[in-house]
Amino acid sequence: MxxxxxxxxxxxxxxxxxxxxxxxxxxxxxxDLITPRFDVERFGIVLVGSPRHADALLVTGxxxxxxxxxxxxxxxxxxxxxxxxxxxxxxxxxHIFKNSYNVVGPYGKHLPVDxxxxxxxxxxxxxxxxxxxxxxxx
Amino acid sequence: xxxAFWFLVFPGFxxxxxxxxxxxxxxxxxxxxxxxxxxxxxxQPFADFFKLLAKETMIPAGTPKFIFLLAPMLGVIAxxxxxVMLFAMNFMPDKSFVGDLIVLIYLLALPPLGLxxxxxxxxxPLSAVGASREMxxxxxxxxxxxxxxxxAVIKTGGQIRIGEMVAFQQLYGPILYSFSGVIAMLIxxxxxxxxxxxxxxxxxxxxxxxxxxxxxxxxxxxxxxxKLTKAMxxxxxxxxxxxIFWGGLASRWAIPKLLLLVxxxxxxxxxxxxxxIDQALKFFWIGLVPFAIVGIILAFYNL
Ligand code: SF4
Numbered sequence: 001m002x003x004x005x006x007x008x009x010x011x012x013x014x015x016x017x018x019x020x021x022x023x024x025x026x027x028x029x030x031x032d033l034i035t036p037r038f039d040v041e042r043f044g045i046v047l048v049g050s051p052r053h054a055d056a057l058l059v060t061g062x063x064x065x066x067x068x069x070x071x072x073x074x075x076x077x078x079x080x081x082x083x084x085x086x087x088x089x090x091x092x093x094x095h096i097f098k099n100s101y102n103v104v105g106p107y108g109k110h111l112p113v114d115x116x117x118x119x120x121x122x123x124x125x126x127x128x129x130x131x132x133x134x135x136x137x138x
Numbered sequence: 139x140x141x142a143f144w145f146l147v148f149p150g151f152x153x154x155x156x157x158x159x160x161x162x163x164x165x166x167x168x169x170x171x172x173x174x175x176x177x178x179x180x181x182q183p184f185a186d187f188f189k190l191l192a193k194e195t196m197i198p199a200g201t202p203k204f205i206f207l208l209a210p211m212l213g214v215i216a217x218x219x220x221x222v223m224l225f226a227m228n229f230m231p232d233k234s235f236v237g238d239l240i241v242l243i244y245l246l247a248l249p250p251l252g253l254x255x256x257x258x259x260x261x262x263p264l265s266a267v268g269a270s271r272e273m274x275x276x277x278x279x280x281x282x283x284x285x286x287x288x289x290a291v292i293k294t295g296g297q298i299r300i301g302e303m304v305a306f307q308q309l310y311g312p313i314l315y316s317f318s319g320v321i322a323m324l325i326x327x328x329x330x331x332x333x334x335x336x337x338x339x340x341x342x343x344x345x346x347x348x349x350x351x352x353x354x355x356x357x358x359x360x361x362x363x364x365k366l367t368k369a370m371x372x373x374x375x376x377x378x379x380x381x382i383f384w385g386g387l388a389s390r391w392a393i394p395k396l397l398l399l400v401x402x403x404x405x406x407x408x409x410x411x412x413x414x415i416d417q418a419l420k421f422f423w424i425g426l427v428p429f430a431i432v433g434i435i436l437a438f439y440n441l
Contacts, residue, residue, distance in 0.1 A: 008189035
């Protein structure tokens with residue numbers, strides 16, 4: 001039974017998109033994933049509108065003083081088990097915002113992120129690869 | 139023992155759930171093909187369901203726990219009972235009783251009631267908006283839907299026993315093959331679309347405006363039950379229409395008819411934009427009700 005449930009989680013990860021002050025380029029690239037060209041519904045990946053339905057959070061953008069509490073709140077509201085996937089170089093470190101007064105540092109310091117997908121923005125192929133890697137960790 | 143088997147396995151819970159989920163897959167696959175995508179594999183709805191069972195069920199602070207968790211069950215229970223009743227009446231007409239049509243109509247009101255209860259109980263402004271829209275939508279489509287069923291009742295000479303209605307159709311041909319029958323079927327197709335909450339009537343769950351409406355705060359098992367209700371409804375509602383208007387389920391042509399209705403729903407879903415709630419109300423009350431009255435008059439003249 002437990003095995004069946006893990007299989008279910010692997011086969012149908014519903015993702016919620018948390019745009020934490022990104023420059024919007026990563027977000028547009030995420031939307032590419034559900035276009036006919038990449039069609040991630042093949043793998044059961046669906047974009048959902050509420051963090052309560054989500055199994056994976058796609059976070060984009062650099063964390064700053066304003067967005068950190070909100071991202072944490074969304075993470076707390078997501079039913080566990082859930083994955084956190086950092087999309088874009090902004091999530092890996094501080095990226096081009098070095099020396100900014102407002103930035104509170106990389107995601108790794110605040111959230112248990114499962115995979116980082118670097119790129120500015122990353123290619124959709126890279127995102128699919130990253131999500132597959134995160135799922136194979138389960 | 140036999141009754142338990144009826145309710146739990148065939149044609150009750152298990153059978154309806156499995157067929158309904160397969161039909162949900164047909165829906166997703168056909169939708170994907172219309173978008174020139176490939177679409178999910180056949181086991182996708184089952185994977186979704188088991189995954190949701192494994193997830194944590196969160197109850198927002200300050201909600202009435204009992205109602206919050208009861209709401210998703212209402213629909214599943216109602217759909218199970220409807221499935222058993224429908225199949226019993228079609229295949230064993232002597233099991234039918236006077237007024238079972240009315241019982242079925244009331245049971246069909248339970249899934250929207252579950253959504254309204256759950257949405258209002260979850261203490262979220264967007265859920266409340268969704269619940270109020272669901273309520274308006276329910277009142278909108280119920281009137282023409284009842285009028286359409288009334289046409290069938292008049293044509294069978296005032297029968298409110300489904301067994302008798304099916305027997306009548308087997309004797310004199312389906313109700314659909316007449317002017318008033320076509321009108322009744324068209325109206326109930328739109329009502330079915332609205333009951334299922336599919337585009338153009340997915341106003342209550344409008345993903346882009348109010349995220350998921352009444353389902354917004356649900357997670358885990360409770361959400362799985364809502365999804366299951368929808369899947370079961372996708373199988374039961376076409377069966378109901380076939381029973382009332384199109385000659386009953388006990389015939390060779392029942393399965394092609396069912397698939398035809400399902401594909402019609404999917405095509406309607408994929409070729410229309412969402413209506414606003416006031417537009418939907420106007421469509422049903424000002425657009426369809428006069429149409430239904432014409433149908434009732436025709437039915438009195440036996441056309
Ligand atoms: S990684 Fe690049 S594209 Fe993505 S949000 Fe940051 S700056 Fe924008």
